[in-house]
Amino acid sequence: MxxxxxxxxxxxxxxxxxxxxxxxxxxxxxxxxxxxxxxxxxxxxxxxxxxxxxxxxxxxxxxxxxxxxxxxxxxxxxxxxxxxxxxxxxxxxxxxxxxxxxxxxxxxxxxxxxxxxxxxxxxxxxxxxxxxxxxxxxxxxxxxxxxxxxxxxxxxxxxxxxxxxxxLYPNNTVNLVWGTILTTTAFNLEPEVDTIWHNLRTTQNIQAVEDFAAPRxxxxxxxxxxxxxxxxxxxxxxxxxxxxxxxxxxxxxxxxxxxxxxxxxxxxxxxxxxxxxxxxxxxxxxxxxxxxxxxxxxxxxxxxxxxxxxxxxxxxxxxDDFPVTQKAKRYYLHPRLSYFNNASMKTSPYSGWGWNNDFHGGADTKAGTGIPVISDALEGFGIPVFTNMTGINGYYAIEYNSPMHWSTFKIRGTPSLEMWIKPSKPEVQLQVHLYDTDPLGWGRLITHAPITLRNLQVGQAQKISLDLFTTSYDVPPGHVVTLAIDTEGALYQKPQDRHYEIEVPYRSSRQSVLTIPHL
CATH class of the missing domain: 3.40.50.1820 (Alpha/Beta hydrolase fold, catalytic domain)
Known part of the structure; x- marks a missing residue:
């Protein structure tokens, strides 16, 4: 670089x-x-x-x-x-x-x-x-x-x-910031490397990208x-x-x-x-x-x-080993009433009437990883990525809050999400964030992960799965864990068509679950 x-x-x-x-x-x-x-x-x-x-x-x-x-x-x-x-x-x-x-x-x-x-x-x-x-x-x-x-x-x-x-391509999402840094700062690249980066940016000939990546x-x-x-x-x-x-x-x-x-x-x-x-x-x-x-x-x-x-x-x-714990908290996603309300995460499955929430692509929200590279570096000195959680929930995002933790919640490992969605377009992108939210509504980023989904069945409910990035974080007493999902992030390349709707169905037979490993 x-x-x-x-x-x-x-x-x-x-x-x-x-x-x-x-x-x-x-x-x-x-x-x-x-x-x-x-x-x-x-x-x-x-x-x-x-x-x-x-x-x-x-x-x-x-x-x-x-x-x-x-x-x-x-x-x-x-x-x-x-x-x-x-x-x-x-x-x-x-x-x-x-x-x-x-x-x-x-x-x-x-x-x-x-x-x-x-x-x-x-x-x-x-x-x-x-x-x-x-x-x-x-x-x-x-x-x-x-x-x-x-x-x-x-x-x-x-x-x-x-x-x-x-x-460079986590969960089929182009790592735009880091990929650009790599490819623009080396002045003596093999031509094949530029071709591979072009293929990723345009999502074409991904098999050639995989063939390039495997022996490396x-x-x-x-x-x-x-x-x-x-x-x-x-x-x-x-x-x-x-x-x-x-x-x-x-x-x-x-x-x-x-x-x-x-x-x-x-x-x-x-x-x-x-x-x-x-x-x-x-x-x-x-x-x-x-x-x-x-x-x-x-x-x-x-x-x-x-x-x-x-x-x-x-x-x-x-x-002694990794994973460092076998304990995990399972949070089931429950609906919000409107764009002006937060949704919730509970330890019990959803068992109410059939319900749907929706959020949309086309704009970023305050959910994110901060200033690319700079915010990440500052974290090593104990300076977290903060955001005002009230700027996330709404038309372009959805926010799920856990119950308040009465003792320190020690997250250790790789959180995972299984979620039912009903997309309006065959290609959508989700930016999934986990926050530690205090009583005043300020959130500190715990971890995140992007996922880009292609060739989806439009208008059909389907389950997606992803691992968030491995982390180690202590949620203090009196705080809640917040799952915030929107469709754009500063680090990653956006889909060409950003105007889509993602519906989240809630049914007793279709449980969306966030799993968090902890001590």
Missing amino acids: KTLALPALLAAALCSLFTPVTRADPTFIADLDITSFDGTEIDANLFVPETPPPSGGYPTVLFTNSWILDKNQYLLQAAALAEDGYLVMSYSTRGFGTSGGLVDVAGDNSIADAGVLIDWLEAHYPVGKLAMAGISYGAGISLVTAARDPRVDAVAALSGWSDVIEG SALAYVGELNRNGTAVLMSNNFADYLFKPNSMTQLYSLLDGPKKLLLNPGTHAVTETLGGNDGHIWATTFRWFDRYLKGEANGIDSEPKVDMTVRISNRLEQF
């Missing part, structure tokens, strides 16, 4: 909060030009420890850059590791920094480059166990390389992805990661609306080898870059390397596998 906004700030602020323990000064080689398999020059740097290699060779880390950043992104972390006896190379992936070639979005060429760099390290130094690590783009490349190259013993994938489709997604390589026994550390952020936690929790659940999952407040790459959740992410990453590269018995393999930091309060909690 070669933009002067967030990613450049991330690079500038990268290392200010990490203080290593000083040992011997390593040797730093600032510029290495390594020729890849096809003659492309890959730019790298290298830290070599002053200490002699252990009998099994140096524990080695290969850092991979984030989108539009370069080999210098991890200088402080690399120096700290080298002072602790690690051999550390950082490089600019093809098309970024001064490396040659074109950006192929973790395609075959980029994965082959990583293998060439490992070859080079092994040819010039005594390499022991080896890890790959990176933030964002570097995380995705690290995971795919680890699956395809058994020489990678461990991975630290920070703000990474395991499913390209989920990132770690979920396609679960078997290989398990066979390799790769020790996988993953860190993702609740307000990361590019690479949501959902697909990473799915990958986590499918891995059989050593694994650890960190879930944090904040948005894409910011939490890992600006101090790492009070230093926790990078400290855990270093401990991960010490255990699985050096073989140190530091206890990380016997600790709880899931570290989840509560949104807004930034309180760290640890759990």
Whole structure:
């Protein structure tokens, strides 16, 4: 993402909060030009420890850059590791920094480059166990390389992805803001990437998009990661609306080898870059390397596998596994009387007369995720997205309120919604939001998710299902949970025809249910 906004700030602020323990000064080689398999020059740097290699060779880390950043992104972390006896190379992936070639979005060429760099390290130094690590783009490349190259013993994938489709096309909805940032900030893109983005924007040839995404997604390589026994550390952020936690929790659940999952407040790459959740992410990453590269018995393999930091309060909690709880509250949707009334959610099913509510497309409401990217980043510093809930309910939206909670309601995991709708057009979009609403009517965003539905049966009642984005949030006593649904959001591309009606039928035989996991 070669933009002067967030990613450049991330690079500038990268290392200010990490203080290593000083040992011997390593040797730093600032510029290495390594020729890849096809003659492309890959730019790298290298830290070599002053200490002699252990009998099994140096524990080695290969850092991979984030989108539009370069080999210098991890200088402080690399120096700290080298002072602790690690051999550390950082490089600019093809098309970024001064490396040659074109950006192929973790395609075959980029994965082959990583293998060439490992070859080079092994040819010039005594390499022991080896890890790959990176933030964002570097995380995705690290995971795919680890699956395809058994020489990678461990991975630290920070703000990474395991499913390209989920990132750019969540629930068949074009992630317009993040997709535009990606495609307009890399100046050396493979032409195929522009074609894929055009296909998504125009919703044509989606099969080609899926064919492009699959080999670039770690979920396609679960078997290989398990066979390799790769020790996988993953860190993702609740307000990361590019690479949501959902697909990473799915990958986590499918891995059989050593694994650890960190879930944090904040948005894409910011939490890992600006101090790492009070230093926790990078400290855990270093401990991960010490255990699985050096073989140190530091206890990380016997600790709880899931570290989840509560949104807004930034309180760290640890759990044995994910999902972190088997408890769930089921709220059944009940109707509103008119556009001027709120609907309700109750713990008992709807059993009244047949009733219908409707809301319409064509305009946005105050339900939303705030200012794209900026509001998400501020959440990592405990600043939530607020909205006045009275500006949501009405002609263009519908709002369901739960009963008041008399004790803290600790939401932990992935809320889901099953809802009956009767659309007036074959294509509609829903923006589904979950809020914590106080007695004065101010709501704080808990989570959300979009869904775009196509080829619907016009005028026919049909049930839709979706998962909202994974979250961790405490609803205080005296507050209610609000489900607010409208049809437009600042992050996402709108349908071409925005003028439609969505009717919500309420029948004893057609229950719409919101399920919220909690402690």
